[in-house]
Ligand SMILES: Cc1ncc(C[n+]2csc(CCOP(=O)(O)OP(=O)(O)O)c2C)c(N)n1
């Protein structure tokens with residue numbers, strides 16, 4: 001196993017970002033943070049349908065990795081990776097409509113939270129079953145390669161999700177087929193209330209790469225530039241026909257599993273320690289120290305984000321709830337038109 005141990009400064013130099021790209025990275029992390037801050041208030045007011053899953057503290061991983069991709073690449077997030085699909089072209093408006101369960105949501109109000117995907121945008125929807133999306137993304141990556149398209153599949157999985165059979169089966173086959181799969185394993189110290197020490201006998205998930213004969217890297221998941229730079233590098237490696245890669249990011253889940261979980265089991269000192277490594281605060285400091293953003297640019301960006309979040313909420317609130325007959329749409333292929341009155345004959 002090797003480790004990419006790049007410091008932000010060094011990573012930035014190599015990545016050769018333009019000023020716009022530096023600002024984009026901040027925009028994506030911040031818009032997710034602010035959208036979720038607002039959704040939290042709405043959740044507490046009982047206005048959302050279902051619970052709220054947050055990426056708080058993990059925005060850099062999803063945004064940095066997806067930003068390193070090309071349009072032909074495919075992404076499948078897990079619950080802490082909303083930023084990855086926003087980078088791929090989904091909107092905060094869609095997100096609000098999902099949480100409000102409206103007909104205008106990508107799932108037309110039939111499913112909630114981050115379960116958003118659109119194959120035309122190169123996104124595959126997150127589903128709840130941990131690990132189950134890794135073989136799907138491995139398959140998509142292999143299919144692209146088979147068609148002669150230089151693309152990768154980027155999949156995410158939590159530390160808990162790495163204990164599933166799907167994790168093993170997908171990596172084993174992807175390795176044998178040399179499928180261009182980049183798997184980001186998010187080591188955020190907890191899987192629901194289970195600490196990583198109670199679910200695996202290793203400290204670094206990345207060492208599992210050895211068992212598949214593939215490279216494994218360890219990154220600071222709260223450093224957006226480090227993640228961006230590393231994924232850019234491994235993408236090149238994967239599309240050149242070298243096979244899959246595991247990236248383990250060290251990060252921290254800063255809330256409960258979802259908002260119904262008070263996370264009393266997480267030591268306060270640990271949260272305080274990780275608060276100091278907040279990916280957005282750190283990145284703003286970096287941009288300012290390196291004169292990559294002015295105070296007025298920062299203020300304007302914040303205003304733009306606040307407006308976008310406000311408009312997304314308004315749009316969702318004013319959108320209709322789904323009509324009951326929509327329940328049967330998008331369930332079957334177009335060729336099979338079920339008669340809703342005679343569904344038992346299918
Ligand atoms: C196969 C499977 N087993 C159990 C669950 C129930 N479950 C949902 S999330 C979760 C913990 C996820 O932890 P982790 O993979 O570390 O991701 P994190 O929430 O920390 O991002 C569990 C056990 C599930 N959804 N799927």
Ligand SMILES: [Mg+2]
Nearest residue numbers: 158159190191
């Ligand atoms: Mg976890």
